[in-house]
Structure formats: C-alpha cells, structure tokens
Amino acid sequence: MTTFTKQNDLHFAIVVGIDHYPALADLKSARHDAAQFYDWLVDPAFGAVPPANVITVQASDPVMSIDSVLPTQKQIINAMHHVQCTVRQAVTTDPEAFSRTRLYVFVAGHGITPSDGAGGALLTADATPQLGYHVDLRKYARWHRKNGLFREVFVFADCCRVASNVPYGFVPPFTNEPSGMSTDAVVAYATTAGGSSIAQMSGSGARGHFTRALLEALRGAAVNESNDITLASIENYVGLCLGQDQVADFHPKKTASVVLSLRPPAREVRFVFPRPFYGVVQVFRGDDTGTTHPVAGNHLALTLRPGLYRREGRRRTPAADRTGRASSRPGRASGPVPPHGGQPARSAGQQGRREPRSGPRKR
Structure with a gap:
C-alpha cells in the first residue's frame, strides 16, 4: 500500500479533452470534464500533483479544419514520452525515488473498441470514418507494466467503447527498456466494451456521468472503512452513481490495496x-x-x-x-x-x- 501526505514532485499527469472532431460529431462535455479533473489533480488537498508536472494536451476550437485540428496521436505520444524521460532521469539519479512515482492519464472524447480485442481507445481529433487515428489505452498501460518506469499508473477514460472496423489497436511506439521494477497499472473505462459513455447538460454546462461520479469519489465520497480512497472503493461508488445507465469497467479488478488519494480533510x-x-x-x-x-x-x-x-x-x-x-x-x-x-x-x-x-x- 502506498500513501502520500503532501505534494509529490514525482507525480505526473496527462490530461486530454476533445470536443471538436471536424469529420465526426462534435461533443460538448469532454474539455469541461478534462478541466475539472485538472482541478482535482493540482488541489493540494486531493491529487496534490505539482502544476508543472501536469501536461494538458492542447485541444482545438471548432473553427479548426481537419488538416490543422489538435490533438493528434503524435501530440499525446509526445506528452507521454516527456514525462517518461523526466521520471527515468529522476530514478536513475536516485533509485529510491521509484517508490514515489505515479502517473495519471485522463482522457475524454470519442472512443472505440478496436476489433482485435476488448480494450478501449480514444479517437484523436483528426479521426475520420475511414481513418481511425487513436490511442489504445490498455496497450499503453501494458507497456508501463512491462517497462516499470512508474510505481503506479492510473488511466481514466470517459469515452465510448463502440465496436469499430479498425482492425487493431496501435501499439505504443516507445522502445522497450524494462527497468526490472514492478508497476501497478490500472485502466478505468466509463463503460464496458461495446457500450456508450453518457453526458448531459446541467446548470454548469455539459458533464460526463462517469467523470462527475469519479470526481465525487476522489473528493471524498468513496472513503472506505479505513478512511482511505482506494480503487476498489472508487469503483463501488461510481457503480452506485451510474446505476443502469452505463457500467464502468476497471482493469485489473484486484486493486483493493491501492490507495489512490490523500485522506480528505475533515x-x-x-x-x-x-x-x-x-x-x-x-x-x-x-x-x-x-x-x-x-x-x-x-x-x-x-x-x-x-x-x-x-x-x-x-x-x-x-x-x-x-x-x-x-x-x-x-x-x-x-x-x-x-x-x-x-x-x-x-x-x-x-x-x-x-x-x-x-x-x-x-x-
């Protein structure tokens, strides 16, 4: 079990929210959900991630065309590579620092399930009905488990996982350099394979159901009997909130001992x-x-x-x-x-x- 009591300079995050898809239907809630998750990340009472360690991948406004729209696969991959290089250097200098490393990845936008498996992928802004540019989140989590750069990796994906004709999920382009260290990597999808992620309009704008429940859980609603917020307690709380509208999907399931958040203040x-x-x-x-x-x-x-x-x-x-x-x-x-x-x-x-x-x- 890993717990932290203050801001940690070896915690990193990548945040992506895409509303504008020139070749697909636009969304209304993804960028707002990403901004809300960013607020939780940098809040000293909760995520406690240094703002300088959070990369918010730029997303385009609706006026951008398919040729210039952002983000693309390359932008998201480059963001991941940047934090990988930073933490690799830190752990090389001080091997004991590995136990304090953590990576959060939050994505919101259109999503698919490639036909080669039951994973889930975020479609990038330049995707079209014929060109399914994407980032397959489970394959990135697997890469981190194999290479052991971070002690913990948490991926949250508020996007659909509709079946697609994309024949396979793109694998991470990073070279394999296993460190020999053990990484706990968890992917939490807003819905099961083949399902849809639902958003709705509210007084504060459009919100994704999954992100709203997730942030409630992270801000204290999922505190368990030990006064901790764990992935198991988050999954339970999110499931209660979503009800039958959609079913969140956490992988792997055996995550009860992972403490995700600081104990919230009274x-x-x-x-x-x-x-x-x-x-x-x-x-x-x-x-x-x-x-x-x-x-x-x-x-x-x-x-x-x-x-x-x-x-x-x-x-x-x-x-x-x-x-x-x-x-x-x-x-x-x-x-x-x-x-x-x-x-x-x-x-x-x-x-x-x-x-x-x-x-x-x-x-």
Missing part, C-alpha cells in the same frame, strides 16, 4: 431537522463504529471526514426531555456526507441517484 457538516428535535443522534460509519450526540433544536453540527454515514435518532418531546422519559417516536435516516461541508446529507432514498437527464449525449 469539514463541518450540519444535519438540519424540519422541526425542533430533542433527544440524541448516533452517527455511524460504514464499519458501524459511531458516536452519540445530544440535540436540542433544529440542527446538529459535526466535524466529519467525507464518506458514507448512517445516522439514527431517538426523539423526545420538550416535556419528556425535562423528565428523562423518551418518546416512542424514534427517528432514522441515512446518507453520505458530501465532499464539501455545509449541506445536509442526502436521504437514503437519494443514495446513488442521478438527476433526471436533459438531452443525454453519447460519446
């Missing part, structure tokens, strides 16, 4: 009651450990780390509270504490539910 959370409440409230974590709090009024303020909690209360009338005799009307509710405090927890009926879609779009 925040003040207010439980608001619809009318004055007199009695006691017990707040339980997922492992059923809990605390008891007396309440006399309309709210209860607690300092909690983000995660899933269950709350139970036993109500007393004002008169009964003075005599110590409890009312026979117990109260019970449950829900997750949001990643940012100050809002009431959602009820059990809202757990994992998405807002109604308005004009869903598939990538």
